[in-house]
Each structure stands twice: as structure tokens, then as C-alpha cells.
Amino acid sequence: MITIKDCKNPRVVSIVVHGGADHIVEETHRAVYDAVRVVQAAIEDGKVVAGGSAPEVEIAMQLRNYASTLSGREQLAVIAFADAIEIIPKTLAENSGLDPMDSLVGLRTAHESGNKTMGLQISTGKATDMWPDVIEPLRTKKQAILSATEAANMILRIDDVIQAATFEKGPSAEQMEGMSDQMLDQV
Numbered sequence: 443m444i445t446i447k448d449c450k451n452p453r454v455v456s457i458v459v460h461g462g463a464d465h466i467v468e469e470t471h472r473a474v475y476d477a478v479r480v481v482q483a484a485i486e487d488g489k490v491v492a493g494g495s496a497p498e499v500e501i502a503m504q505l506r507n508y509a510s511t512l513s514g515r516e517q518l519a520v521i522a523f524a525d526a527i528e529i530i531p532k533t534l535a536e537n538s539g540l541d542p543m544d545s546l547v548g549l550r551t552a553h554e555s556g557n558k559t560m561g562l563q564i565s566t567g568k569a570t571d572m573w574p575d576v577i578e579p580l581r582t583k584k585q586a587i588l589s590a591t592e593a594a595n596m597i598l599r600i601d602d603v604i605q606a607a608t609f610e611k612g613p614s615a616e617q618m619e620g621m622s623d624q625m626l627d628q629v
Contacts, residue, residue: 484579491583493576494561495531499549501587502527526594527587531562538564545569 449455457474461467484490491497505524509517528546535545545562552560552569563570 480579480582483581484577487579487581489580490577491580492559492561492572493578494563494570494572495534495549496553496559496561496572497578497583498527498530499546499553499560500558503550503553523591526590534562534564535567538562538567540564540567 457478459467459471459474461470502524505520505527509520509524512520531546531549532542535542540562545567548569549560549562557569557571559571559573560569561572561576562568563572
């Protein structure tokens, strides 16, 4: 329950969080803290973007356009990155009880028509202009995309290191042939 009373331009506001169990209080405290920080970021920067996964759909569309200028593995990597970005609107739709593919198709169609602020309205399941009713701080959106990109890069680097180590330590073809001969002699 949220109760707000007589707050005409207050300079200080207290938020009291309580509940039946410690873990509920801790989770609620974390959620309230995160919400306050998001609002603070929007006010400090004065920069926001439309919500409802509108930025992710637009980024994925622009990445696919860019990928068409590339070839080979680079093109495949950019397309894979666009697919990964579109997990956000798919997840939003799925968590809202909507069909993810139908929702994504509607959002893509809206963005291809030039409507960059069209996001998923979860109450109707339709692509709707989110501006200015549903907004998110630009700082938060940029940080989420940057963090996800850095995590993916780190996983790829670790995978490359493991593959290189395995390749370097593996037996040579001559050693493998010798092992096969030894195994046959034992039979």
C-alpha cells in the first residue's frame, strides 16, 4: 500500500517501509530505493526516452540496417546483437501475458513507419506511442545496454581463451595416430 498525504512541494519526504517478514521488507526497500534513483537520474540529466521497449526496438532496427552494409561474420555478429536487444520487448510481452512474436511484429511495423516512440502498451497488447506518458531515464537505458554488451564481450573473450588453451594443449595428429596404434596393439 502506498499512501501519499499533503505533499505540496515538500523539500524532504520520508518513506516508511514495513511488512510481515524481513525478506519482504528488504525487497520492498530495494525496489523503492531503485525507483527513487531512477527518478533522480531523470531529473539530474533531464534526458528521458520513451518506455515500453521503444528504444530497444529502434536500436535493433538500426542495427539490422547497419548489418546490411556489412558482410561475413561481422554481419552475423551485428544481427545476433540486434536479436539479443529484442529479448527485452519479447520478455515484456511474455511477462504481460501477451504473445511475444505478435507484439514484436507490431512494434517493428510501427518503427519501420518512422514512429520511434512506439512501445508495447501492456494493458492493450498494442504498439502505442509511449511519449510522454511512459518514460525512462536515458542514463539507465544506456547503462543497461552497456553492461549487457560488456558481459557478452567478457563471455566471448573467456570462450576464446578456453578454446585457445584447449587447442594448444591438445595432442598433435602424430600423437593421436601413435595412441591409436598403441590401443590396437593392446587388443
